[in-house]
Amino acid sequence: DAKTTQPTSMDCAEGRAANLPCNHSTISGNEYVYWYRQIHSQGPQYIIHGLKNNETNEMASLIITEDRKSSTLILPHATLRDTAVYYCLPYAGNNRKLIWGLGTSLAVNP
Amino acid sequence: EPEVTQTPSHQVTQMGQEVILRCVPISNHLYFYWYRQILGQKVEFLVSFYNNEISEKSEIFDDQFSVERPDGSNFTLKIRSTKLEDSAMYFCASQSDGTEAFFGQGTRLTVV
Numbered sequence A: 001d002a003k004t005t006q007p008t009s010m011d012c013a014e015g016r017a018a019n020l021p022c023n024h025s026t027i028s029g030n031e032y033v034y035w036y037r038q039i040h041s042q043g044p045q046y047i048i049h050g051l052k053n054n055e056t057n058e059m060a061s062l063i064i065t066e067d068r069k070s071s072t073l074i075l076p077h078a079t080l081r082d083t084a085v086y087y088c089l090p091y092a093g094n095n096r097k098l099i100w101g102l103g104t105s106l107a108v109n110p
Numbered sequence B: 001e002p003e004v005t006q007t008p009s010h011q012v013t014q015m016g017q018e019v020i021l022r023c024v025p026i027s028n029h030l031y032f033y034w035y036r037q038i039l040g041q042k043v044e045f046l047v048s049f050y051n052n053e054i055s056e057k058s059e060i061f062d063d064q065f066s067v068e069r070p071d072g073s074n075f076t077l078k079i080r081s082t083k084l085e086d087s088a089m090y091f092c093a094s095q096s097d098g099t100e101a102f103f104g105q106g107t108r109l110t111v112v
Helices: none
Strands: A009-013 A018-023 A032-038 A045-050 A061-064 A070-075 A084-091 A104-109 B005-007 B010-013 B019-024 B031-037 B043-050 B053-057 B065-068 B075-079 B088-095 B107-111
Touching (some): A032 A061
Parallel strands (some): A009 A104, B010 B107
Antiparallel strands (some): A032 A084, A084 A104, B005 B019, B031 B043, B065 B075, B088 B107
């Protein structure tokens, strides 16, 4: 299973873009990059996923490098409610378990 | 929007007692999971369930744990004889084929 490296913590000013990096250099060819977040010990919440193209939805944008060894989750206009732990997880989407790291604790400050 | 529902939100139990944690997955989902998170630690996989049987389980999921889907809607996790180290948040998740997993809000289990 691919391992990931994420910064332990980040800060962002409210209204500014939050850019959260993730290294996944051992990702397999059939694995997507999934992002989840966890707000204060609540259940993890799905954000976005991608294979090799950049993706955007109503919550965030996902930029994946061409070699697929790293990605960046972008919250374009962070709000206080985006304060959470953000997890990057390689996942083949094959209905097997998700393997969690420690994620990045994002603090959005007023 | 459909959601995964877990009950109770908080359960306090004495060491050695049995507990049953309940989950109602999203109705058309086929794959079901239990994860746990000890305070301050990573989310850990416990077990996955498909077609009325366990498809995968972790080392944590020993003989003290069992899962059941008794009536086609509920999905339960039973811990037969709780230990202090079972204190954690327990999350249920469900998934349709090949899509993202959706998580419930969790049950905080406190063993005293």
